[in-house]
Every structure is written in structure tokens, then in C-alpha cells.
Amino acid sequence: MANSQTVKAPVRARRRAADGLGSKVTLDMVSAAAGVSPSTVSRILNGTAVVSDDKRKAVDRAIADLGFVPNPVARGLAGGRTLSIGVVTQAIDSPFYGGALRGIEDRLSVAGYSPLFVSGQWSATHEARCIDTLRSRRVDGIIVLTGRLSDSALAATAQELPVVVTGRTLKAPGLYALDFDNFEGARLATHHLLSLGHRRIAFVSGDLKHPDGKERLRGYRSALEAAGLKYEPGLVMPGNFTEASGLAAVERLIDSRESFSAIFAANDQMAFGAGLGLHRRRMRVPEDVSLVGFDDLAAAVYAIPPLTSVHHPVQELGQLAAAAMLQLLTGETPTVEMPVPRLVVRESSREYRPARRR
Amino acid sequence: MANSQTVKAPVRARRRAADGLGSKVTLDMVSAAAGVSPSTVSRILNGTAVVSDDKRKAVDRAIADLGFVPNPVARGLAGGRTLSIGVVTQAIDSPFYGGALRGIEDRLSVAGYSPLFVSGQWSATHEARCIDTLRSRRVDGIIVLTGRLSDSALAATAQELPVVVTGRTLKAPGLYALDFDNFEGARLATHHLLSLGHRRIAFVSGDLKHPDGKERLRGYRSALEAAGLKYEPGLVMPGNFTEASGLAAVERLIDSRESFSAIFAANDQMAFGAGLGLHRRRMRVPEDVSLVGFDDLAAAVYAIPPLTSVHHPVQELGQLAAAAMLQLLTGETPTVEMPVPRLVVRESSREYRPARRR
DNA sequence: CTGAAAGCGCTTACAG
DNA sequence: CTGAAAGCGCTTACAG
Secondary structure, eight states: OOOOOOOOOOOOOSOOOOSSSSTTOOHHHHHHHHTSOHHHHHHHHHTOSOOOHHHHHHHHHHHHHHTOOOOHHHHHHHHSOOSEEEEEESOTTOHHHHHHHHHHHHHHHHTTOEEEEEEOTTOHHHHHHHHHHHHHTTOSEEEEESOSSOHHHHHHHTTTSOEEEESSOOOBTTEEEEOOOHHHHHHHHHHHHHHTTOOOEEEEEOOTTSHHHHHHHHHHHHHHHHTTOOOOGGGEEEOOSSHHHHHHHHHHHHHTTOOOSEEEESSHHHHHHHHHHHHHTTOOTTTTOEEEEEEOOGGGGGSSSOOEEEEOOHHHHHHHHHHHHHHHHTTOOOOOOOOOOEEEOOSSOOOOOOOSOO | OOOOOOOOSOOOOSOOOOSSSSTTOOHHHHHHHHTSOHHHHHHHHHTOSOOOHHHHHHHHHHHHHHTOOOOHHHHHHHHSOOSEEEEEESOTTOHHHHHHHHHHHHHHHHTTOEEEEEEOTTOHHHHHHHHHHHHHTTOSEEEEESOSSOHHHHHHHTTTSOEEEESSOOOBTTEEEEOOOHHHHHHHHHHHHHHTTOOOEEEEEOOTTSHHHHHHHHHHHHHHHHTTOOOOGGGEEEOOSSHHHHHHHHHHHHHTTOOOSEEEESSHHHHHHHHHHHHHTTOOTTTTOEEEEEEOOGGGGGSSSOOEEEEOOHHHHHHHHHHHHHHHHTTOOOOOOOOOOEEEOOSSOOOOOOOSOO
């Protein structure tokens, strides 16, 4: 584990900036310039005690004059906080999580915190290692975006430092869970197709071991039942949230000769794959088949045709997760909550018309 | 600038892990257990001096027994290195840069380094601030992905710490530039269309203030000239690398009543927008118009129809940039180089056939 | 090859 | 309200 790097002696001969641009100005220099003790400077910096007005002014001036910026590394060592928050995501290049990372970065940076992103690669083992890395870097808290880690593992790390987790419901001390109503989203999407007159609606499911996958399937079933239709397993094709699985699912569906006039895919990536599958089999969207996705990725707007999808506010999710973390850090109980799902209707879904082809 | 956060007293009462799982084991404890001085442990950890075999063994055992993992924060303060590398990207949620971030993370992590990502938001001012943040966090080096920063600004920071920059050619001490042959890529794409018999090839350009944008235009022109065709400004529509600009460009193109049988877009995102534009105007790809993109994003494979594109190995770019940084850090002169461009032919381009429609 | 000591730049009880 | 002092966990000249 503790692999000693093979990196040779670092280049340290580098010229030390002679400019006054910060970096090398220390708190001691500030305290000297202001004629107060380092403790006082520190207290002003951290708002950690009341300080007389004249000293405060002197310090503020000295800080401005010298262009002092506190060294987070030293702060981390001395104070136990690093002003950095670990973020474990599945893949940093995921079109879905990307937006969340963006939201986290935005919210955190205004509070003076920096995110430290690590990729869990969809594996619990990997995620556990990520958490070790983050802890060794002494992050002040950890945000886990829909991890594979068990609830108990999460609760355990929440005993050490604040944890915010998205994509699941879970209560534990020091931990805040932020969940999106996947059930309702899927219900909305299915209901939309039903209200357009579709009766045979295929469902390309996500990974059913994944809570999002399960909930979205449940939403689909619920809408069907509410409309008095029975659930037909033959119309449900399992996928794993990737484009490739969406494509494969549609091919299996068509090969099964099951009749259908609409497809609801449990996420946009699978919907894109499904769209290609239909295109390859010469079925037009929406003329022959209506198609609805879930997540409303940026790419949905430019799909051909533009994809009807359940809007999942990922960027906002990121911001809220960061906000919750900030609250946890100050000892407050987070109050943030996810917005409710809404459907964005575009051009991939339309009224049911009896097929002109089988 | 140095905004004192309004964060109140942090929760520090948190239970300190009583488990043996590392985190709280210090180098001193290791040295005590192994019966050597802390200096010796440090030297073994850093390979910074030759140590007798028996001491080394004792220390290795103690490290393993105690599950010691060095605290990077302390290392950062004491040694001046933090084992973290700053990465300034434009947008962490960009489909293009995402892959590069992934590559950087992969390569860095095997060397024990962590990336610290910050988003430059396509603005030089913002990027400058990012660099300040990174330096205040004492990163050991900075990787800049195609920034807006001037060459001289980059060269200046390279005097302070190692810099690797992608997407431009530039020589300066302490700096390594890694560039992709955008000219050749664009030439390849255009040549592909020419070899299919297309003669009137429209070009949706990227931002022409951006080096990539300029080079890709140059490649397009060069291929045209090599084929004995003259460059027609009326066939060139400016875009800015976004889907929306690709869509708008195609609409302007069609409205201009200029005839064309193929479109080459300077990146995939614009090609996607262009594809939608054609679809809206009832022009089919590739039956009526051939379409070629640049970058070969993951999404190109699932576009409708799958998009012919110049492959830009972004993930590899990230890995190479990280590798170069690692070399710089050890005082070596980086030797890595980008692979040459190659075209991936899919279904959006085909032989020219005289139009059946205007 | 190996220690003792000083120091990296802050923060935080502890005493006023 | 404010200092002096110790300490966070390491690294690195400085002397053997």
C-alpha cells in the first residue's frame, strides 16, 4: 500500500520568486509589520476570537500591503483542517457526473474550499482506496457521488469526518444523504408516453443492483399500473447505463418480435444507444417509435431528434451537496433538498399512431 | 482576494479513529517501533540516502505492522513538495477535456501524486486566479490544458515551478509543451472528403483566435489547394466549438444558398449541432450531405449516423502530460510526444453523388 | 550510514 | 482582548 515512490530528488534549486506576489510572505512577516503577535493575526484570519479594532486594522493593512495569502498546507498541519473536500466520483469524464463536479467546484470555491476529485471506477474496492487517499490528504470532509460503497462503510467513515452522499437515502451521524426522486421521474416519463396514447411501452432498464436503476423501474411499473396496464416482462430489457447496452437492448427487443410503439430508457446514454439501434433497423423516431430518456444530459438537446427526457439537475445536485458539506463543517444540520423531477418534452416523443409497419 | 471565510469553528470534537487503519500512525511511532531515528525512516521513505539493510528491514516491517501512511500535508510543509499537481482545465464537465483529466489522474496516481483540478472557464483572468490558487496550495507543478493564458505568463510561472502545457508549441525553461497536429488532422479529414469525390466542402470553423481553430482551418485550406481547388470564403462558417454554434453555422450556410455536398466541422460538438441543423432542414446524412468532425469524442460512436471524425487521443494526451510533468519533477527533460492524427471513418461520410435536390 | 536539532507556516490551549 | 510557547508530522542540512 504505502509504496515508496521512485521519484528521484526533486528540483528544488528553482528560483524562489523575488516578486511581492504573495506565496513567500508568511504570517510572521505580517505580524511583525503590524506590530502584533502571530496569534492575533491567526485569530483575525480565522475569526476565531474578538480582536480590538485598531489591531485588526493594522493587520488588515499589513496583509494588503504584503499581499499575504495564508498557506493552506501549514494551516492543514497545524489546525487540522485543509480547506479541501474530497469528492469521490465514478469517472471524472462521465457526461453525467461532470455536471455535478462542476456544481461542487462552484459552490466550494466561493467558500474558500477546494475539491479534490478521485475516481472510483465503479468499484467498491477502488472507492475504498479513494477514501484512504483522501483521508491521508487530510481533507475536511468527503462527498461521495452515488458510490458502490456499503451504507455501513459510509457510516463508518462518517464517524471520522463529515460525509455527504448522493443517490441514496441513509441516516447516520455526521452524514447527510441527498437523493433525487428517481421513482417519480420514471413515473413522469412513463406517464407522458401513456398520455400520448402509447400502450406498449418498452423499458430499457439500468443496472438493477443500483438504487437508481431499481427506483426507475419501479416508477415505470407504477405508472403502468395506474393506467390499468399490466407489467410485461417481455417489454423490459436490462441495460447497464451505457450507450452500448442501450443499443444491445433495442436489438434484443426487436429480435424478440414483441410489439411496441415507445421506448423509455432509464438514462439518456442508453437512450442514445437505443436511438442508434432503431436507426439501424430503419425505425424512425418519433414517427415509428417514441423515445424518452432520463437525466437530460447536455447532449440530449442536440440528439437527432432532440430527446425528451426527465431533467436531472446534476449541477444543482453538486451545488447542494457542497452546500450540505459546508453546513456539516460548521456543525449545522444540512437543510438542502433536491428539486422535484420534471419532464422536458422535445421531439423524440409524439402521439401514438397505429403502425404502418410491423 | 484573501477573503476570510465566514465558516465558524469547525467540528473538531469528532472521534479520532481508534482503529489501527493508518491515518493516526506517525513517522515517530514507526521510528520508535523500528528502533531507529525519524531521519532514517524519512530517508527510507524518500529513497534519499543509502540505508543499511537491517535498519531498512526493521523499518519496512514497522511500517507494515503499524499500517503507516505518510501524511502528505506534513511532507508538503517540511519538504516543500506536496505530491500534488495542479491541473487547470477550461471546464471540468467538458466532454473533450474530461478524457484528458482521466488520463492525468491515471498516470499521476501510479506515481503517488494527486491531481488538483481547477476550471479556467475559458478566461485568462480566471486562469490566472486558478494558478494563484494552485500555488497557494503548494502544488509541485502545474499542467495547463490549452489555456487562454499568454505564452509569457506561462513562461513566467514556469520560473517558479514546472509547467506542462498542451495545445500549443512553446519553449521556455521549466516548461514543456505538448501539441497535437491539428493541421494534419484537418488536412486528413478534408482529404478524406475530397477522395470521396466531394468538391464543394463547407467548413464550420472553431474559434479562430484559438490556436486549434487556426490550425484546423489551415489544414482544410491546404488539402483544398493540394487538390487544385480554390478556397471559397463563402463555404466557411465561423463557430466557437459549441453545438449551438455548429447548428447556427449550418443554418447560415443553407440560407446563403451556397451549394455544398459535404461539411467538415472543426470539432465533434459543432458537428453534432450541424447534424441537427441538417436534420431540421430535411437534409440527410450521409445521403444528401457528408459530415465529418474532429476529436472523435465518445459520443461520436453513437451519433446518428455514427460520425466520421479525426481521432484526438485525449486520454493519452492526459497521460503524456502527466508523464512529462513527472519527468520535469525529477529534473529530466521530457521526451513524450503526441501520436499522429488518424481518421476514423464511420457512417456520416460517403461518396459524392450528384444531388437530387437543390 | 545515522542522529540530534532546527525548521516548514500556521493554530491553539494556556495564561494573563 | 492578547502573548509566549508548544506542537502539527515531516524533511534536511549539519555533524559525526
